[in-house]
Amino acid sequence: MTSGNIVYPGQVEYVDNLLSETDGLMFEMESFAKLKSIPILDMQSAKFLELLVTIKQPKNVLEIGTAIAYTAIRFARNLPEGGKVTTLEMSKGNIEYAKSFISKAGVESKIEILEGDALKIMPKLDKKFDIIFIDADKEDYLKYLELAVDLIATGGIIVADNLLWHGNTASKNVAPNYEKTTGIIREFNKKFASLPGFKTTLLTIGDGLGVAHHLGDF
């Protein structure tokens, strides 16, 4: 998602310029998503996730909501040898765009798209994931979290985007068309912030990025 009014626009602009995208394909994907009005991850948040992958060196990453594979490709490019991204998407149109960009990036062997509703696919997954990224329909965020907790590997990291929901979750004046989803994200945030067995923080980059580190089995 692109940046809302979460931090001062001048500061966002400064950091965006500092980190400005130099990769041709990523730049093309950002322009394509804008043109087609497909929400993709904010660039600053995407760069943070790349960093997380380079630090964590995950064998298995799960993404809930592929869109055009903007973040999936960034994940794939930074994986260790033998690492894999499993990404879930139910929009047929987005799946076609994603496949085409994945092939353009040459990372077909590192990304598997599972087509369909994440809520139906997740309970059937039979492996654990070192990083799980929640970024699909906000109305189902609490359900994704419950399923993600079951699928996270010991010491793994759960990340969730849009936790400041364009500024609405922290605002007293929520736009009427955001009321329902804002209520859901607020409930998600409370649960996420005190997730048993995890150490959690919420970063005010992009649209608000939550990060929860599984502290291991007790």
Ligand SMILES: C[S@@+](CC[C@H](N)C(=O)[O-])C[C@H]1O[C@@H](n2cnc3c(N)ncnc32)[C@H](O)[C@@H]1O
């Ligand atoms: C914000 S976009 C994902 C952006 C992507 N993660 C990125 O970083 O560029 C959300 C995507 O989730 C998909 N989606 C929403 N609900 C879903 C569900 N229940 N199962 C699978 N995909 C879903 C939408 O079709 C959309 O493509």
